[in-house]
Amino acid sequence: MASVTMTVNGKSVSADVDPRTLLVQFLREHLRLTGTHVGCDTSQCGACVVHVDGKAVKACTTLAVQAEGCDILTIEGLANGSELHPMQAAFREHHGLQCGYCTPGMIMTAVDMVNRLGHDIDEATIRHELEGNICRCTGYHNIVLAVEAGAKAMGGAGMREAAE
Amino acid sequence: MYAFDYHRPTSLRQAAAMLQKTEDAMIVAGGHTLLPTMKQRLAQPSALIDLGGLSELRGIEKKGRAVVIGAMATHADVAASDVVREAIPALAELAVTIGDPAVRHRGTIGGSVANNDPAADYPAACLGLGATIITNRRKIVAEEFFQGMFDTALDEGEIITKVSFPIPAKAAYAKFRNPASRYALVGVFVMKRGSEIRVAVIGAGSSGVYRWSEAEAALAKRFSPKSLDGMSASADDMNSDIHADSEYRAHLVGVMARRAVQAAVAR
Numbered sequence: 001m002a003s004v005t006m007t008v009n010g011k012s013v014s015a016d017v018d019p020r021t022l023l024v025q026f027l028r029e030h031l032r033l034t035g036t037h038v039g040c041d042t043s044q045c046g047a048c049v050v051h052v053d054g055k056a057v058k059a060c061t062t063l064a065v066q067a068e069g070c071d072i073l074t075i076e077g078l079a080n081g082s083e084l085h086p087m088q089a090a091f092r093e094h095h096g097l098q099c100g101y102c103t104p105g106m107i108m109t110a111v112d113m114v115n116r117l118g119h120d121i122d123e124a125t126i127r128h129e130l131e132g133n134i135c136r137c138t139g140y141h142n143i144v145l146a147v148e149a150g151a152k153a154m155g156g157a158g159m160r161e162a163a164e
Numbered sequence: 165m166y167a168f169d170y171h172r173p174t175s176l177r178q179a180a181a182m183l184q185k186t187e188d189a190m191i192v193a194g195g196h197t198l199l200p201t202m203k204q205r206l207a208q209p210s211a212l213i214d215l216g217g218l219s220e221l222r223g224i225e226k227k228g229r230a231v232v233i234g235a236m237a238t239h240a241d242v243a244a245s246d247v248v249r250e251a252i253p254a255l256a257e258l259a260v261t262i263g264d265p266a267v268r269h270r271g272t273i274g275g276s277v278a279n280n281d282p283a284a285d286y287p288a289a290c291l292g293l294g295a296t297i298i299t300n301r302r303k304i305v306a307e308e309f310f311q312g313m314f315d316t317a318l319d320e321g322e323i324i325t326k327v328s329f330p331i332p333a334k335a336a337y338a339k340f341r342n343p344a345s346r347y348a349l350v351g352v353f354v355m356k357r358g359s360e361i362r363v364a365v366i367g368a369g370s371s372g373v374y375r376w377s378e379a380e381a382a383l384a385k386r387f388s389p390k391s392l393d394g395m396s397a398s399a400d401d402m403n404s405d406i407h408a409d410s411e412y413r414a415h416l417v418g419v420m421a422r423r424a425v426q427a428a429v430a431r
């Protein structure tokens with residue numbers, strides 16, 4: 001067993017885990033945060049994307065122990081109470097999902113994209129940045145629309161906060 | 165995965181000592197090659213020595229006429245580094261072609277170089293720029309470091325600490341990506357530094373990265389894509405698989421080399 005301590009969605013958690021435990025298993029099975037999905041388990045599909053120290057990472061290809069001391073943000077940590085995060089709201093508004101399996105990973109990837117590239121991202125950039133996220137249902141069209149709108153809304157939200 | 169012990173050293177010296185005294189221990193850097201391999205039970209390390217805590221291995225700096233990149237610098241670090249973008253833009257551009265954003269946030273240059281995957285991108289940059297691989301024991305030039313598919317000059321327990329890339333006058337990388345895996349079906353790195361010309365090819369050769377000497381000779385006369393007109397590599401020692409047969413790869417080598425030279429000239 002190995003001990004690990006990290007912050008997940010703002011709360012500090014410590015546990016003794018088998019070193020083989022993947023970060024995604026730790027989140028789902030130990031912390032019962034089942035919003036993060038496993039689609040492929042081979043680092044292809046992006047259903048497991050969470051933020052580790054503010055960067056999008058595939059949690060199926062990261063050991064829980066490798067996240068020692070890190071700050072983890074999962075889909076559960078995105079909303080502000082009952083108010084959806086602007087990117088979540090944009091996915092709902094633009095119907096950026098069908099079965100929803102890929103959605104948590106898509107949204108975490110989209111938020112990371114905006115954090116790195118800003119609020120004004122064009123379609124080509126969005127499609128390129130979504131390369132590591134696979135959706136079997138939607139054909140991507142509405143996902144791309146949602147990301148574009150969510151990016152703009154995140155800018156708006158930031159501006160509102162700053163103005164207040 | 166088979167069971168293993170996990171250690172997280174806080175210094176390079178400690179990491180080296182752990183590797184030395186633990187039989188069948190392996191280094192884990194980003195884990196984006198090693199963990200998938202372990203999941204398939206194709207690797208069975210007794211212990212993983214995680215270099216993730218060694219911030220000393222993460223720096224990127226310009227040193228004299230070279231850019232020196234720490235082994236634990238991620239692909240995203242290299243892609244975003246002002247130092248790299250200014251001195252060797254081709255290297256930053258290469259880093260952006262690796263995998264996807266999440267892969268680039270974890271995968272490291274040290275892991276990629278140590279792994280020497282015949283379809284990985286960094287080996288082409290190392291050989292193409294004439295890089296030196298620096299370990300905790302010695303310095304190894306790229307020609308001697310890469311020894312065929314998945315094979316390097318690294319000894320057991322040896323740790324890559326940095327890679328030093330001499331700054332070129334002109335360089336560029338052209339990659340034909342496998343659209344599913346995003347690895348290089350064929351990638352060609354070209355470089356000009358004074359009278360020195362290098363053309364390094366990855367993805368194609370059956371013994372991994374190599375220099376295409378005929379193209380280098382042609383470019384030495386005139387560094388222009390025209391110098392490569394009509395040239396294609398020989399299909400004899402090329403990989404052949406479901407993604408591309410050897411003849412197609414040989415053809416792509418010529419096409420990618422011309423594109424790379426074109427991009428290098430345009431800088």
Ligand SMILES: Cc1cc2nc3c(=O)[nH]c(=O)nc-3n(C[C@H](O)[C@H](O)[C@H](O)COP(=O)(O)OP(=O)(O)OC[C@H]3O[C@@H](n4cnc5c(N)ncnc54)[C@H](O)[C@@H]3O)c2cc1C
Binds near residue numbers: 044194261270271283
């Ligand atoms: C979906 C996906 C797509 C990818 N696409 C590409 C691509 O397009 N192009 C590309 O080039 N690569 C690609 N990769 C591979 C990726 O770049 C890997 O991250 C990289 O090859 C290995 O780096 P790592 O830090 O993850 O190493 P690890 O997986 O941690 O280690 C790999 C090997 O190197 C050894 N090692 C690690 N660090 C050191 C060191 N400092 N000294 C000595 N030995 C060391 C380890 O023991 C292990 O044997 C992809 C990977 C994935 C999962």
Ligand code: FES
Binds near residue numbers: 038041042043044048
């Ligand atoms: S489950 Fe991690 S990438 Fe598919």
Ligand code: FES
Binds near residue numbers: 096098135136138
């Ligand atoms: S909505 Fe079903 S996989 Fe994307």
